[in-house]
Amino acid sequence: MKKIYLSLTCLLGVFNLYAQEVFFETDYQNLAENADTALLNVSISGTLADTATIELIVLNDVSTANATTDYNFTTQVLSFAPNGSTTQSIPVTLIDNQIANPDKMLVFALQNPSNISLGANKTHVLYLFDNEKHIATPNNTLGINYATNFAIEGNNPGSEILTYSAATQRLFVMNSGNASVEILDFSNPLAISTINSIDLSAYGAGGTSVAYHNGYVAVSLAAANKTDNGKVVFLDTDGNIITNLEVGALPDMLCFTPDGNKLLVANEGEPNADYSIDPEGSIAVIDLSNGIENLNQNHVSLLNFNSFDNQKAALQAAQVRIFGPNASVSQDLEPEYITVAANSQKAWVSLQENNAYATIDLNSMQITNILPLGLKDHSLPGNTLDTSNKADSIFMANWPIKGMYMPDAIDNYTLNGVTYLVTANEGDAREYDTFEEEVNLEDLNLDPSIFPNHELLAHNDNLGKIKITNQGGDLDNDGIYEEIHVFGGRSFSIYNAETGVQVYDSGDDFERIIEEDPTYKDIFNTTDDENKLKNRSDNKGPEPEAVLVKEIANEFYAFIALERVGGFMVYNISNPNSPVFEGYFNNRSTAPGENIVGDLAPESIIYIAPNENTLEKGLLVIANEVSATVSVYTLDNNSLSTKTPVAKSNFSIYPNPASTQVYFNKPTNYRLYNMQGKLIKQANNASYLNIEDVNSGIYIIKNTEGTAQKLIVK
Structure with missing residues (x-):
């Protein structure tokens, strides 16, 4: 015994x-x-x-x-x-x-x-x-100021994506609430008015995106059954429907190539509620070279990911998230947003749920590569975050968790021969009736040798409420998690487009900036429909949604809109390794409670140059989904002179306005600049300048003596 x-x-x-x-x-x-x-x-x-x-x-x-x-x-x-x-x-x-x-x-x-x-x-x-200041004083080099907003009206209004025609001085706003396009008069940016509302519900259950180029507007619409193929509808600037074409399942975003020869459509291909149908994600490429009036279904090419189906294990090993139930690579990849190179030769598409992006060769019409975006280590300096909607104070701390960047919008720019991608790192979980990856810490079996303090971490004031995926972190697939992966990066990042190497991430800037903002600290990590402190801290924080990159006055700037707390961040990214914070701008009330006024849930942002609007200032125009408003900000340091340059007696130009040639009163050397100071054309020892290939707008002509004249190109 x-x-x-x-x-x-x-x-x-x-x-x-x-x-x-x-x-x-x-x-x-x-x-x-x-x-x-x-x-x-x-x-x-x-x-x-x-x-x-x-x-x-x-x-x-x-x-x-x-x-x-x-x-x-x-x-x-x-x-x-x-x-x-x-x-x-x-x-x-x-x-x-x-x-x-x-x-x-x-x-x-x-x-x-x-x-x-x-x-x-x-x-x-x-x-x-910590009681020290963490964020440098913003420069606001561009002199950005809020100007006005305009409310979309009608049944179930929305304001999600917008685009602009300088030729007609009209905004086109995708009203996702009722599958219509709102045509707005922007001839006076401070007094926007409605011209027409174009009902497109005959072509789809909900609008998703809108784009303009050279006199035409393109709109994408999802089918009532989102697993069915959607449509792209083409209109003129008066809203007259020209034609419509079928594209892939759930078209989510579209854009023209800069040369105007193609329209690209990101077809997300989400599954149905019980995951019994999971369409393939794809990119539709519509050939416009023969004119939009002559389009037919034969001009649509659907680029798929079938060539990557046999690389599933390798992609997963590289940290591309492919995890849908019984899904092939083609079914699991969900194209979200497209950006096209300035030369129209390449495009890149964000694969948000997959935490990756794909490269498209527009010459060979092939998807050539899929690259992972990696994980953000929140235990490292500069990567702090506030994780709890239960704690009563903002606590910006390091934690043993890793963020999946999962960008929504992306943009690109080229500097010294290198093209960079700029990403708005929102995050997005898969939530379906039969498959949901979002869990809390108590739902995970953590490795006790790595997380000996599981009980403390799981406290509601710490990591107990933050949303975690159960589809990552179990590195050896034994049911025990060695890492904790959360959704989104709460930041913007810059990547080398060719290699996928991250050259910059804004770290904890966004939350730090708002925490230390004298006005908006009171609604830190609030949501988009009520003012309650920290109620999104446990779920992606400010949620960077949209990103726009523009070259202004020979500098590159990134504008990043925040979906939840609202407003946008501005950075000078002329040095991609070391961007400079320029400012945070918002227009919403901050008093506690649910009666909010202002602009809520920015979804898209565009830049309008000084020579493309009657204010003769650079403008930022934002579509705000929840408030159904269009907001306008002026760039007061990015404007035309309020006076036409006075010509000396020995320098005159005619005709003005002009459309083909502009003549000078005597031969000399001339330079034509746009209103951002960029040299457009030049002529030496000439009596005229050919402007047939110059876009309409306002320009400055200078002669050898430095005398200037304003020229209007029709």
């Missing part, structure tokens, strides 16, 4: 041997690092028969605060005597280190009790808030 020995340690761990307990009075405190001292209140319940002792220690493997730089404390043994005080307050010295750091946790624990039992509150967390 085997003997069974029960150790005292085992018994202490299982049975409560003492009626009295020792515990922390609260489980956490919020303190600024310059609070000097924190008091830890440790209490006992009831009267003791004998003196009881307990050790008070710092859990160094859990705490992110550092001894000697953030606090001073050494392990203490607390003693409680019979008939003595039932509460002791133990001071902890805090250090104001005068350095901009992440917010930090300092975790204390009670252990090794003698003559007493441990109560429920055996740990206590000090949340230490």
Whole structure:
């Protein structure tokens, strides 16, 4: 017969041997690092028969605060005597280190009790808030200011995607709420008015995108059954329907190539609710070279991902997310947004749910590559985030989690021969009736050797509520997760388009900027339909949605719109390795409650150059989905002169306006510049300048003596 020995340690761990307990009075405190001292209140319940002792220690493997730089404390043994005080307050010295750091946790624990039992509150967390400024003062070099907004009206209005025709001074807004295109008069950008509303519900259940080029408007619409093929409808600028063509399932975005010879359509191909039908994602390429009036279905080429179906394992190993139930690569990839190179030779498409992007060769009409976008390590400096919608304070800290960038919109620019992709890292989970990847931390079986502090992490004030995927992080597929993957990057990134190497990420800038903004800190990480502090902290934070890259005055700028809190961030990205923050701009009320006014949920953003509008200033125009508004911002440092340059007696040009040639009163050397100062054409020892190939707009002509004249090209 085997003997069974029960150790005292085992018994202490299982049975409560003492009626009295020792515990922390609260489980956490919020303190600024310059609070000097924190008091830890440790209490006992009831009267003791004998003196009881307990050790008070710092859990160094859990705490992110550092001894000697953030606090001073050494392990203490607390003693409680019979008939003595039932509460002791133990001071902890805090250090104001005068350095901009992440917010930090300092975790204390009670252990090794003698003559007493441990109560429920055996740990206590000090949340230490860094009190230094983390964000540089914005430059606002462009002089951006809010100007006005315009509300879309009608039944179930929406304002999701917009485009502009400089020739007609009209905006075309995709009203996703009722499958219509709103044609707006933009001849006075400060007094927008409606011209017409074009009902396209006969062609689809919901509009998804709109684009303009050279006198024509293209609109994409999804079918009532989203797994069926959608349509693209072509209109003139008066809203007259020219033709319509069938494209792939769930067309989500469309764009013209810069040369106007092709229209590209991203067909997302989402599955139905029970995942029984999962269409292939694809890119439709519509050949426009013979004219839009002559289009027929034969001009539509559908580029698919079939050639990658046999590379599933390799793509997954490279961290391309391919995980839909029984899905092939072609079915699982979901094209979201397209950007085209300036020379119209290549295009890139974001694959949001797959955390990747694809490259398209528009000469060979082939999808040539799929590259992963990687993971963002939130345990590293500069990658802090606020993770809880339950905590009552903004806590920008590092955590042992990794973000999946998962961009929505992307754009590109070329600098010194290298093309870069700029991404708005929103994040998007798959949520269907029979398949849902979004879980909470308590739903994951974490590797205890990597996450010994699972219980603390799972607290609602920490990581207990943040949305996590169950389709990543189990690196060896044994059911135990070695990593925690969350949705979105809460940032914008810049990638080398050819190699997929990330050259820059804005880190925690967006949340830091809003946290430190004197106005919008009150609605930090709020949502798009109510003003409630932090109610999106557990779910992708500010959610970068749209991105636009423009060269203005010989500098490249990125404009990134934030779907939830609203507004947009501006960065000078002329050095892709080290962008410069220019400013954050928003137009919504901030008072708590649900009665919000202003512009809510920006979905798309366009730039209108000074020579393309009557204000003669650069304009940013934004479509805001939830408020169904179009907002206008002026670039007051990016404008034409308010006066026409005065010509000297020895310099005159005619005719003006002109459309073919402009003549000079005497031969000399001339230079034609656009209103951003870029040289467009030149003529040496000439009496005229040929402008047949110059776009309509306003230009400046200078002669050898430096005398200037404003020229209007019709």
